[in-house]
Amino acid sequence: MMPKKPKDNNDLQLFHEEMQNVQPIKNDRVTHSNKVNAVKKKQTVEQVKTNDTLYSTEHVPDCDVMLRFERPGLQKPLLKKFRQGKMEIEASLDLHGYTAEQARSAMIEFMHLCKKEQLKVVCIVHGKGFGSSSKRPVIKPLINKWLQETNDVLAFSSAQPKDGGTGSVYVLLRKDKNTGD
Numbered sequence: 001m002m003p004k005k006p007k008d009n010n011d012l013q014l015f016h017e018e019m020q021n022v023q024p025i026k027n028d029r030v031t032h033s034n035k036v037n038a039v040k041k042k043q044t045v046e047q048v049k050t051n052d053t054l055y056s057t058e059h060v061p062d063c064d065v066m067l068r069f070e071r072p073g074l075q076k077p078l079l080k081k082f083r084q085g086k087m088e089i090e091a092s093l094d095l096h097g098y099t100a101e102q103a104r105s106a107m108i109e110f111m112h113l114c115k116k117e118q119l120k121v122v123c124i125v126h127g128k129g130f131g132s133s134s135k136r137p138v139i140k141p142l143i144n145k146w147l148q149e150t151n152d153v154l155a156f157s158s159a160q161p162k163d164g165g166t167g168s169v170y171v172l173l174r175k176d177k178n179t180g181d
Contacts, residue, residue, distance in 0.1 A: 065166050067144050070155040074172075082121070082172050085160035089170070092123040095139050097131070103139050107146055115152055120173055123159060128167040140167075147171060 070079060081087055093110045095103045107124075114122055124147075129137030147153045152174045159168035 066158045067140070067166075067169050068157045069144075069148055069153075071153075074154060079155060082155060082170060083157045085163055085170065087121045087170075087172075089121055089123045089163070090119040091117070092125065094125040095143075096125060096127050098139060100138060100142060103142060104146075107143070111150060111152065114173055115176065118175055120175060122171045122173065123163055123168055124171060125164050125168045143169060 068083075091110075091114060093106060095106060098106060103126075110122075110124075124143055126139040126143045127137070129140060147156045147169070153171055154174050155172040156169045158166045159170050163170070
């Protein structure tokens with residue numbers, strides 16, 4: 001093994017001369033683009049109003065008693081606090097007694113208002129279905145489907161008993177990045 005050669009002052013001087021006009025980077029994070037999201041354009045609430053496939057009342061699968069959905073990348077402590085009902089509910093929508101079409105219209109209007117007002121946590125009361133003719137939930141599976149289809153929804157979870165339990169959902173909404181918040 002050869003002993004290390006002592007650094008020449010000339011090398012150090014050359015290095016400093018080469019680095020003279022180099023600007024330091026502001027951060028060292030790499031932003032990866034998700035090709036799926038880059039191809040699929042996100043829909044705004046305004047586009048939802050004209051898109052009959054989103055918030056559709058057709059092809060609605062049954063859902064579990066407890067509703068829960070989360071987009072990837074959310075912080076676990078935030079989700080825990082959210083699911084436990086420890087975040088302030090900024091608005092709520094009660095869909096008791098609504099038909100599927102009435103619930104659809106109310107949902108579109110409510111989500112538009114939430115986006116406009118930059119709300120973060122809301123509650124939607126869908127009921128348990130005991131009042132329906134089939135004695136099964138009608139609005140609940142629709143809400144489960146619609147919230148998953150809405151890009152501004154980061155997560156939702158059945159509410160705590162004090163807020164309606166399995167007849168309600170807490171909804172965590174994405175804040176608009178253009179507002180500076």
